[in-house]
Amino acid sequence: MAAMNPLQAIGRVFLSFLGTTGRLTLFALNAVRHCFLPPYYPRIMIRQMIEIGYYSLPVVGLTAIFAGMVLALQSYTGFARFSAEGAIANVVVLSITRELAPVLGGLMIAGRVGASMAAEIGTMRVTEQIDALTTLSTNAMKYLVVPRIIAGVVMLPLLIFVADIIGVFGGFLVSVYKLGFNPSIYLQNTWDFLELLDVVSGLVKASVFGFLVALMGCYHGYYSKGGAQGVGAATTNSVVSASILILCFNYILTEAFFGL
């Protein structure tokens, strides 16, 4: 009997994994379906857009500027060995727009916005507010989940577009004021190497990440249970799962855009 225990444990974990995957998939499909069905709640949607887009600007901006700065510094160390310092502008702008701004921005948003979504919806669940919505003929999916998902999908690309500019500016600052580059040549290099696809691929990633963060925040909040502890667990799970999904989808999307 004792020998069966490890197998039992593995089986239980596996079953619960399958159950969660199924429930999450249904939740996601249901949420997306409701995105295309009225009624909409514009007031709530606008509030979420401001929360995600505007109030996240400082944290995403700081992330981007330091990422750009450190990138310039590190690539200088590397490229100086090959006397290829001229490529720094190229490296900075490509890394920022393709990878660093969307991924780091997405991770910061997962911590800032995803966590607050999970905590808010989770608290609404455990204080019966979601049940109250249903009894007041309001679909919780449309009222709580759809505005957040749409806000995430729409606002994250805008936010990351700003982060792109700030990140490139960070690289520019370090290159010009610390490494002694000529500002106009640096900017010229930046423009010459940049292609539309670099920026667009980053923004598409941002949109997908916005969906993932909002979906995870809403899903874990919606199914949270067991009072304060349950809400805490939901918050943690939403940040962890959104972060992992962001990194995972980042690879898939990069493969889709630039893979051979």
Add this chain to the structure above:
Amino acid sequence: MNEPKIQLRGVAKAFGPKKVLTGVDLDIAKGESVVIIGGSGTGKSVTLKCILGLLTPDSGSIKIDGREVTGLSVGERDDINRQVGMLFQGGALFDSLPVWENVAFGLLSRKQCGREEAREIAIRKLAQVGLKPALGDAMPADLSIGMQKRVGLARAIATDPEIIFFDEPTTGLDPIMADMINELIVHVNQEVGATALSISHDMDSARRIGDRIAMLYQGKIVWAGAPGDIDGEVDPVVDQFVHGRVDGPIKMQVRA
């Protein structure tokens, strides 16, 4: 006899291996006020949630106005919920909205009127539960528990529902506030003519607000009758619960 407003037949619900309801039968006539009593964890809330459509029973039938309501689609369910009001145990007010919008939520979500008119109705309903109009702009978190409960009551009656559910309406309130809530429930039931179903483990409250009391025990209704009859009841389960004795059949169940 007229068709009951709410009719439950053999309603059963289990969560995993735990059988909470094993076959609840209950009829509630139009305009009647029924209180379901029972110990903690006996399935009172589950019964209520099954009727409200928040949970789907495993088997059995629930009819409102003769119409089967188990397994309805979301849209059909909304039609039923239009005539239903619910007071949640903790109030369950939406803490992101001011008090008046909480009260008017049902009116606004069903597009029964514009925001101005909804606000007027909300203020009127607040007055009915003894709250000043100035409170309409406060946020729920700024109110005391008793006030939150009254706002919850105002929200439950805002759409003039035909059926109102009360989940532990007096739990956690001081005796005076509890009596006031009881009075408001009696008022809503008698003067507005709404059908009321409450769940409670507060016997004083149950006697005040109920035309009929039903006792839920081991997943079934084991006793139902007028409040006046419950004191002379010989059924040991009912007797023990009503008089709050430690010794009796219910204790055995707790130990098991």
